[in-house]
Amino acid sequence: MSTPYKYGLSILIFFVALALFSSYRIHQGLSVKEYRRFQIIPDAAATKNFEDSSASSLQHNTTWRAKMWEELIKSCQNKTKTRRLPKIIGIGVEKCGTHALMQFLIPHPLIRIARRIECHFFDAKPGGSVEDYLKLMPEVEEDIFIMEKTPAYFNFRSPSIPADIKKIVPDVKLLLVLCDPVERVLSDFYQQWIMFNKTNQSQREFGYKTVDEYLDVYLPRVQKTIGDFNEENRLLQEEKIFKLFREDHLSHILTTGFYALHLQRWFKHFNETNLMIIDSGAMIKHPGAVIESAQRFLHLPMVLLKEDYVLDEESGYFCYKDWRNENKLKCLPSDKQRTRNGQKALSPDAANTLQKFFESHNKALFKMLNRTFWA
Numbered sequence: 001m002s003t004p005y006k007y008g009l010s011i012l013i014f015f016v017a018l019a020l021f022s023s024y025r026i027h028q029g030l031s032v033k034e035y036r037r038f039q040i041i042p043d044a045a046a047t048k049n050f051e052d053s054s055a056s057s058l059q060h061n062t063t064w065r066a067k068m069w070e071e072l073i074k075s076c077q078n079k080t081k082t083r084r085l086p087k088i089i090g091i092g093v094e095k096c097g098t099h100a101l102m103q104f105l106i107p108h109p110l111i112r113i114a115r116r117i118e119c120h121f122f123d124a125k126p127g128g129s130v131e132d133y134l135k136l137m138p139e140v141e142e143d144i145f146i147m148e149k150t151p152a153y154f155n156f157r158s159p160s161i162p163a164d165i166k167k168i169v170p171d172v173k174l175l176l177v178l179c180d181p182v183e184r185v186l187s188d189f190y191q192q193w194i195m196f197n198k199t200n201q202s203q204r205e206f207g208y209k210t211v212d213e214y215l216d217v218y219l220p221r222v223q224k225t226i227g228d229f230n231e232e233n234r235l236l237q238e239e240k241i242f243k244l245f246r247e248d249h250l251s252h253i254l255t256t257g258f259y260a261l262h263l264q265r266w267f268k269h270f271n272e273t274n275l276m277i278i279d280s281g282a283m284i285k286h287p288g289a290v291i292e293s294a295q296r297f298l299h300l301p302m303v304l305l306k307e308d309y310v311l312d313e314e315s316g317y318f319c320y321k322d323w324r325n326e327n328k329l330k331c332l333p334s335d336k337q338r339t340r341n342g343q344k345a346l347s348p349d350a351a352n353t354l355q356k357f358f359e360s361h362n363k364a365l366f367k368m369l370n371r372t373f374w375a
């Protein structure tokens, strides 16, 4: 055998052996640090197309996953616990599935929720300190990702919320679920209706028995004050939304759906590496794919997989199937299952009017994100 040929063969054998060894190492289980390195892909790719960032066949391997899960739990044990700021905030949109997103993510062994599910720190007490915010958090080990979700951050009360969040938790990752603003009106209407009636205070009577009755009053009011999306006047339009909200809280059932106007405020402080935009329609149909994508975005080991989310035929909504606990189903509370299973619907008139009402705002959103939703 000639010498160059011998060299070539040795190099080939070396690389084949290296490949076999690497594959063996992966199947035997990597350290958490190695696993994380293996996990990370650019955030932008994860957020743009959730189908592109689904789990690999290795991650679907049951033995591998069980082992990884145990390793993650073990990696936290014996570490000091302290109160820490959240690494994840669900900022909205109200009635778009923010609770479902949180409920689907929290089985992750490295995620814990804040002491109160909705902290309302940045909207209810603007100007609070880091220390005040910390008081709302549990004591956890350093590897743990605390998550809080307050959908009111997206659009309520103060336009300074994105800047305030950036100041207190600069490295935080934000999750934003967007849903069809027309469907959102129906869901929010029932939420308001139930809240008002629950308090049973006659002076706080809701006054509108149907969405159509509400729209008769509020559509002209909001249209007159804010109108169609206007590129040149968007800051002024945003100001008007907040002013109207302060004067008349119920206007938010409509103005929350002006996503492009709200998002411009968030994009001044966050971009696609720290703000993940989730399509609620995708989460309703394929929650597991969205959760896989969210783990990539959050740089978390991927241990929650598509097959863990199953449709509950009775309710029409997806639940988490706890494979570590006899496949018990963890489903959403009943107050998060009111309208989107078809039990309630808008009248054809209301649906039509709302489609037109949101048209220019939707177009602006799709252009801003270079992506189409629900259209």
Ligand SMILES: Nc1ncnc2c1ncn2[C@@H]1O[C@H](COP(=O)(O)OS(=O)(=O)O)[C@@H](OP(=O)(O)O)[C@H]1O
Pocket (backbone or CB within 6 Å): 093, 094, 095, 096, 097, 098, 099, 100, 151, 186, 187, 188, 191, 280, 281, 283, 284, 285, 287, 317, 318, 332, 335, 336, 337, 338, 339, 340, 341
């Ligand atoms: N998998 C999945 N994906 C997306 N959305 C889902 C999902 N499951 C439930 N839902 C819908 O979530 C709606 C409640 O939204 P939120 O949890 O954001 O409400 S809240 O703002 O916290 O009150 C709630 O609205 P209603 O149906 O009107 O109750 C549900 O339709």
